[in-house]
Amino acid sequence: MIEIENVRKSFGPLEVLKGIDLTVEKGEVLTVIGGSGSGKSTLLTCINGLEPIDTGRILVDGTHVHAKSTDINKLRCKIGIVFQQFNAFPHLTVLENVTLAPRKVKKMGRAEAEEIAIKQLNHVGLGEKRDVYPSRLSGGQQQRMAIARALAMSPDYMLFDEVTSALDPQLVGEVLDTLKMLADDGMTMILVTHEMSFARDVSDRVAFFHKGVMAEIGPPEQIFGDPQNEETRQFLSNVR
Amino acid sequence: MFNYTFHWNQALRSLPQLLEGALVTLEIAVLSMVIGMVIAVFFTLFRLSGNRYLNAFAVSWIEIARNTPALFQIYMAHFGLGSFGIHLSPYAALLAGIAFNNAGYLSENFRGALKAIPDTQSRAGRSLGMTWLQSFRLIVMPQMFRVAFLPMTNQMVWAILMTSLGVTVGMSTDLAGITQALNARSFRTFEFFAIAAVIYYIIAKIVTLGARLLAARMFRY
Numbered sequence: 001m002i003e004i005e006n007v008r009k010s011f012g013p014l015e016v017l018k019g020i021d022l023t024v025e026k027g028e029v030l031t032v033i034g035g036s037g038s039g040k041s042t043l044l045t046c047i048n049g050l051e052p053i054d055t056g057r058i059l060v061d062g063t064h065v066h067a068k069s070t071d072i073n074k075l076r077c078k079i080g081i082v083f084q085q086f087n088a089f090p091h092l093t094v095l096e097n098v099t100l101a102p103r104k105v106k107k108m109g110r111a112e113a114e115e116i117a118i119k120q121l122n123h124v125g126l127g128e129k130r131d132v133y134p135s136r137l138s139g140g141q142q143q144r145m146a147i148a149r150a151l152a153m154s155p156d157y158m159l160f161d162e163v164t165s166a167l168d169p170q171l172v173g174e175v176l177d178t179l180k181m182l183a184d185d186g187m188t189m190i191l192v193t194h195e196m197s198f199a200r201d202v203s204d205r206v207a208f209f210h211k212g213v214m215a216e217i218g219p220p221e222q223i224f225g226d227p228q229n230e231e232t233r234q235f236l237s238n239v240r
Numbered sequence: 241m242f243n244y245t246f247h248w249n250q251a252l253r254s255l256p257q258l259l260e261g262a263l264v265t266l267e268i269a270v271l272s273m274v275i276g277m278v279i280a281v282f283f284t285l286f287r288l289s290g291n292r293y294l295n296a297f298a299v300s301w302i303e304i305a306r307n308t309p310a311l312f313q314i315y316m317a318h319f320g321l322g323s324f325g326i327h328l329s330p331y332a333a334l335l336a337g338i339a340f341n342n343a344g345y346l347s348e349n350f351r352g353a354l355k356a357i358p359d360t361q362s363r364a365g366r367s368l369g370m371t372w373l374q375s376f377r378l379i380v381m382p383q384m385f386r387v388a389f390l391p392m393t394n395q396m397v398w399a400i401l402m403t404s405l406g407v408t409v410g411m412s413t414d415l416a417g418i419t420q421a422l423n424a425r426s427f428r429t430f431e432f433f434a435i436a437a438v439i440y441y442i443i444a445k446i447v448t449l450g451a452r453l454l455a456a457r458m459f460r461y
Contacts, residue, residue: 050363050367073366073369073371083364085358092461100378149368
């Protein structure tokens with residue numbers, strides 16, 4: 001379970017998160033929508049401790065993410081994150097990209113790490129590409145590789161930060177299909193996305209962020225069908 | 241006006257000795273590069289660490305190495321340290337001087353190369369549970385070496401040529417030292433130095449070519 005309690009976060013004079021309270025249950029798929037600068041991406045990087053927070057706290061399975069006593073590297077093994085820029089490691093083959101963290105962080109043997117990596121690569125449809133370098137992959141393939149790389153650490157939670165935003169339109173589908181598959185497998189996920197119809201399909205709940213505040217949260221039918229908040233209504237009428 | 245008679249045979253007979261010297265030259269150059277690279281990697285870490293003292297130490301070294309004559313650096317290693325009771329042999333002083341110089345230039349090369357690698361690479365490593373040092377060593381550093389590879393090759397050639405400054409501190413077993421000794425005995429100055437120059441040229445070319453082949457093997461991505 002991820003518990004976010006009254007989290008505030010500023011970049012200099014700009015307050016990007018203005019007291020967020022949110023709980024994500026095991027197995028839940030939560031999508032976060034909102035305009036740019038609404039704080040949704042920042043929230044994700046706070047959850048895995050890449051960004052410090054000013055006040056409040058974030059607990060992952062009861063572990064305080066930003067506490068000094070927390071072994072953040074160990075905690076991050078539980079929380080996979082995939083970014084908008086694919087961040088493939090260009091000097092490593094696809095297989096090496098995926099086995100690197102299991103081998104170096106989890107101290108797995110090569111054979112075991114490769115077995116897991118191949119399973120994950122097959123899962124995202126990249127089994128054939130294991131020996132090529134990322135520069136030979138399309139954007140969509142690179143992004144699926146990044147997903148396999150995160151999954152190879154067997155995380156309990158997956159965070160997706162606008163993972164289709166940097167893709168050509170015809171490549172968005174393959175990545176969304178991968179995400180859908182993960183959701184169907186029961187993975188606990190928080191997705192920041194601009195793909196509204198996708199959000200409607202896969203989410204258990206949808207949260208709408210506006211100017212650092214979570215303006216509304218509810219089941220997709222409510223958010224997309226009958227938004228209670230004026231800002232939500234306006235945002236959705238603009239994106240559709 | 242021009243009555244110098246060339247005696248190439250005499251000089252060519254000494255070719256084995258010169259080539260032996262060339263091996264010593266290459267040895268010093270390679271060692272000085274290895275030492276220089278290790279120090280430069282540490283300096284890169286010092287500069288990234290955010291620690292004021294480590295950063296100041298690295299920056300001072302780099303400033304001196306890059307803005308004073310290499311000859312003085314080698315002199316200091318031999319005669320300068322000698323004043324403090326630290327006596328380095330000509331070989332050690334030459335190696336230390338060139339390694340000092342290499343470390344300075346390579347640090348700057350690495351710093352430039354780092355700018356070409358997006359922060360998101362290290363961030364991606366951290367988000368997979370790697371420590372800062374792991375993500376530097378496994379993700380950032382290999383990419384840094386690729387970007388810096390060409391300037392590193394230049395520095396290697398420069399290191400080979402710098403070894404000739406060893407004659408000023410009494411270095412006698414490298415290519416320049418042997419050339420100098422043979423010249424002193426025979427006064428065939430032009431011939432000996434011309435042949436030595438050709439050997440330097442060939443070593444430099446082989447190193448450059450070797451580096452290119454190595455790069456093609458190492459950086460297939």
